[in-house]
């Protein structure tokens with residue numbers, strides 16, 4: 238199957254007064270039509286910057302983005318990174334939608350929720366006001382907001398956190414995007430609401446056939462949601478695998494550490510939190526060796542000398558690590 242999005246050698250740097258920040262380093266991944274790809278990694282690992290880079294949403298003056306991001310769908314085959322801001326604007330919303338963690342800040346406080354959904358339909362799909370309203374009511378219903386007629390005229394502050402996130406999702410899916418990117422959309426919500434939003438995302442993905450990139454720092458929510466998982470560390474993609482394979486057979490020490498840090502799921506009932514010692518890498522240095530080496534319990538000499546290549550472990554399972562975790566020894570080819 239041809240990927241709907243193929244990202245190759247994505248690099249993003251920020252030029253700051255303190256020096257260059259190497260936020261995203263040589264990221265490669267593919268997204269296939271209709272799948273859910275989870276992107277996990279601790280705060281500051283470059284998850285948001287990766288997505289914002291693809292959509293041209295970083296401050297142009299201080300950021301440098303390079304690489305390719307091929308978006309392919311019916312009749313379209315285009316490198317998103319070669320487009321101008323205004324061209325990218327046409328893809329954003331129409332083909333690729335984004336939802337953020339902070340729904341309150343993303344929604345306009347002085348416009349009713351219903352009007353904001355209508356507005357999106359009028360702008361992107363050219364609906365007239367009446368048709369847009371009718372469709373907005375359907376969308377409110379679709380995302381599980383009861384009494385849509387009444388809620389249409391409510392302002393964002395009148396909504397609970399979970400309802401605001403549902404409204405954001407309604408706006409994001411209003412134009413039937415092929416790709417929905419959700420950047421930690423449930424982080425600010427309590428656990429019950431979080432699982433309701435996850436359930437909603439799964440249902441919509443099935444019903445609308447979208448491909449979804451679900452960003453989270455919480456591997457615990459990934460198991461029941463994703464088809465595949467991309468693990469990020471220090472601005473690099475350290476491991477990518479089908480979800481079951483990743484849980485059963487993690488092959489990067491960072492993933493292993495993350496899984497150890499999940500209470501009850503990875504430890505099969507043993508409720509124990511293992512934190513990974515040390516702090517994240519200094520992103521002011523261009524990577525010259527493995528980004529995890531400072532914290533890695535398996536590090537040996539080559540890990541300090543070179544950046545590991547992406548080793549294929551199994552079909553669709555790659556790990557950027559010189560150490561063979563399965564056989565508990567350095568890779569023979571290193």
Ligand SMILES: Nc1ncnc2c1ncn2[C@@H]1O[C@H](COP(=O)(O)OP(=O)(O)O)[C@@H](O)[C@H]1O
Nearest residue numbers: 251258260279280281282283284285286287520
């Ligand atoms: N505008 C910016 N200028 C400089 N550095 C930035 C900017 N935006 C993000 N960064 C840095 O890029 C790194 C990755 O950030 P981010 O992608 O937001 O992490 P995550 O989403 O995984 O928590 C962080 O070290 C962050 O400080």
Ligand SMILES: [Mg+2]
Nearest residue numbers: 284285286420
């Ligand atoms: Mg982020």
